[in-house]
Amino acid sequence: MASLLCICDQGYRASVEEQDDTVIWMAHMLQREDNTTVALLLRGSAVNYASRAQESVGVTFGDWTQEHPADFPRDLARFRDDGGRVLALASDLPRYGLTDADLVDGVTSVGDADVVGLVAEHDIVSFW
């Protein structure tokens, strides 16, 4: 059994072409495995992934229209449904113009001082 902490600070990197965030996707795929538990800590621009105000918008090129654009609130909810933890760094919320009230359900705000504890309690720590 391995516990993984994914600290994600890059939001909206390649998310149009991939139709998701590839870090959230990987975290979710690993969480689905019997031998892994994953916590996702959102910080920096990725903290906005927890905002309920996001719109799932796709691109168009000529006649081509994107049918399944990324939907981060949906993806975070599905990750949580499979047992994943979603955390947001509280000190980054106001920096990105957000409050706890702006966040989707199930996201836990954590303080800067809590990060060290999270690092200590997980077997593998990754910064994405």
Add this chain to the structure above:
Amino acid sequence: MAGYTFISSRDPVDGDRSVHQIAADLAGAGHDVALFLVENGAFLARKSACGDLREDLASAGVRLLADDFSLSERGIVEGDLAEGVDATSLEVLVDHLAEGRKVSWH
């Protein structure tokens, strides 16, 4: 617990210093913590730059190691290397992985 090694690859001059803070906090709490500087993270090893950050890390008890290849690439050699930074090789990083330290890339 075998200790923590944070691989710092990002520019500390105008970049994200969050891993430096995590390293200092863990060391301050009594853990064995090393910060291994690679790529542009190696600028922290130049004695004429980032003195304040190095001081904070040293007083917290964080060991500073730097990849000699990254140092040479940037001309941070001999008299330019900050006191308290050990120029070493990636062999040490593989040692840390083999020893079971918690190693994270930033």
Add this chain to the structure above:
Amino acid sequence: MPKKTLTFMVMDPPFESTRSTTALRLMQIAAERGYDINVLAYEGAVYVPFGGQAGHPNPIHGNDVSQENHPLPREWVRIIGETAEKNSGTLDWVNCGMCADERGANDVVPGVRRGGPPALAAWMAESDNTLIIPTRG
């Protein structure tokens, strides 16, 4: 030196960032020690063992193709595998299949196989250590 099993996850394509080079340098050291090395190549890193990589001349350097001797990371992957084997270790390089498909990167050097996150999960539980080397946008 006791044998160890190390797992790496890499995300960077070649020729874009030093991270891909540093990752391969670490793997080479592990191979020289005869370690068993597992690699999950995610996203653009599926191009690291891409068989279609080719050298080119460099007009700024004044070199033709052979003079420039341009690094080809696919060769480094091959060398890492050979080094590991020579030292009684192994290299198990897995390209994320979906990432390879969307990038058309299925022409790979011998020894590279397709797979995905389940391989990483198994390795994370079984290896002596795991290092995830993320990309930056």
